[in-house]
Amino acid sequence: MVHETQDSVGASQKSGNDVYTVPHFIGGKKLLPQGRTLDIYNPATGSVIGQVGVANSHTVDQAVQAAKSAFISWSGTTPPQRAKILFRFKTLLEQNRDQLIRYITQEHGKTLSEAQGSLQRGMDVVDFTCGIPSHLKSAYAGDVGTGVDSYSLYQPLGVCVGITPFNFPAMIPLWMFPMAIACGNTFVLKPSEKDPSCALRMVELAKEAGVPEGVVNLVNGDRETVDALITHPDVKAVSFVGSSTVAEHVYTTATAHHKRAQAFGGAKNHCVVMPDADLDQAAQALVTAAYDCAGERCMAISVVIAVGDQVADKLVEKMKPLITNLKIGPGSKAEVQMGPLVTREHLEKVKSYINIGKQEGATLVVDGSEYKPAEHRQGFFMGGCLFDHVKPGMRIYNEEIFGPVLSVVRVPDFETALQLINDHEYGNGTAIFTNDGYTARTFADKVQVGMVGVNVPVPVPVAYHSFGGWKRSIFSDIGMYGNDAIRFYTKLKTVTQRWFAKDKI
Ligand code: NAD
Secondary structure (H helix, E strand, O other): OHHHOOOOOOOOEEOOOOOEEEOEEEOOEEEOOOOOEEEEEEOOOOEEEEEEEOOOHHHHHHHHHHHHHHHHHHOOOOHHHHHHHHHHHHHHHHHOHHHHHHHHHHHHOOOHHHHHHHHHHHHHHHHHHOOHHHHOOOOEEEEEEOOEEEEEEEEEOOEEEEEOOOOOOOHHHHHHHHHHHHOOOEEEEEOOOOOOHHHHHHHHHHHHHOOOOOOEEEOOOOHHHHHHHHOOOOEEEEEEEOOHHHHHHHHHHHHHOOOEEEEEOOOOEEEEEOOOOOHHHHHHHHHHHHHHHHHOOOOOEEEEEEEOHHHHHHHHHHHHHHHHOOOEOOOOOOOOOEOOOOOHHHHHHHHHHHHHHHHOOOEEEEOOOOOOOOOOOOOOOOOOEEEEOOOOOOHHHHOOOOOOEEEEEEEOOHHHHHHHHHHOOEEOEEEEEOOOHHHHHHHHHHOOOOEEEEOOOOOOOOOOOOEOOEEOOEEOOOOEOHHHHHHHOEEEEEEEEEOOOHHHO
């Protein structure tokens, strides 16, 4: 069990029947939930292992007030002072890596290696924050007039809020709060209610690293908590990652309440495979990109656009055995390649698309929908599924399924492939497999998608670039982490100054 070892600050309280309770974390102290609670499952066993409270508007106000008070002194610290604390935080994350990974796998279900990789991606953002003095350096123009100089300052906003999805319990919180506090803000994090323990532990580690009480707070909950946060008068900025419907709600509500907001939504990522591509390489990469993390990644590939029937036939033949041979089981087992889905409800939703696709006339080439590993019949498992002859307009093409279901669409040429991607409502990630530089360059230039891979199926930008999709995958103009986050978490002030010699006054 994840919570057998109590942490120095204490990740949870255990009750008699071994079900733990995840507290809020406000002003540097744990606060046990009162009122409504939600169950946390181990997706590999299907059993309830924990409970998490739903913070109401009173608890949310406590967290925001703690952050507001802490802002007074935190915003007065220097960037080098903050960098030193963030460097200690980075070291503590490294030292506690195994524990954080176990938390992720136990509550989310993903494999330990996937958990490790995603934690590392989050830690890369913390690395970036260690250079905050340099990132906050601004522009200076001397002599804009006679004896007049002008310079810019990037100043913090105040209390910032982060609301995160279930699929990256470490990485996405780490996209947000380290960047926000590095810029001098204070923070209230609302992690996913499905897997909150990792986020809680990271917030505790931030305190151990020297982040003062109240600078980073955490409240658990669902819509009630989110709505209290995004309408709170003392909250200045909201970062959100989740499904598009909720992203739109959060963005419109937060901005209507005069907050800066960025809300990242869902995805339907297409990968074009050209006739000149290495099809063995492409097939292997596509299976990894579609089925790792059970397809529960906003950058997973869920549509393959095969250019030409020959490419489609060969690709499907090459992918079939790779999909049927995927090792499926609890993410905690070293040999497992694909873990369970996050909840029974989500599993049923994903499985419902298999019937929808068949009714819509797509060809179900691999049907893993009823697969359960032996000894784990109660877990939220299914196997990989592959549809061929999928067409635009079908629900399995239009909608985000967010599970291990890959669709193959056949098109006659590159132009049709490009048009399909550009016509889709989502625009998070995309990729092309080709050996032709001109085709690759044209694709990267013309495609209406925020993150593009050339022979790279999951093109997640590194921490010193910025992350963000286009179209209905984002409600904002500003990306996560990197320089975009510096802009998001600061406001620009420009000073124009002239000094007179004392004897001239
Ligand atoms: P979700 O939208 O259900 O939940 C996200 C967060 O919003 C959670 O903290 C949840 O408690 C809260 N929430 C849920 N319903 C709400 C409501 N009605 N009002 C206010 N708040 C609400 O998303 P999820 O199921 O946790 O995560 C999966 C989704 O996130 C997928 O659509 C995936 O594509 C998307 N995602 C996007 C990115 C990206 O960067 N674009 C990254 C990861 C995940």
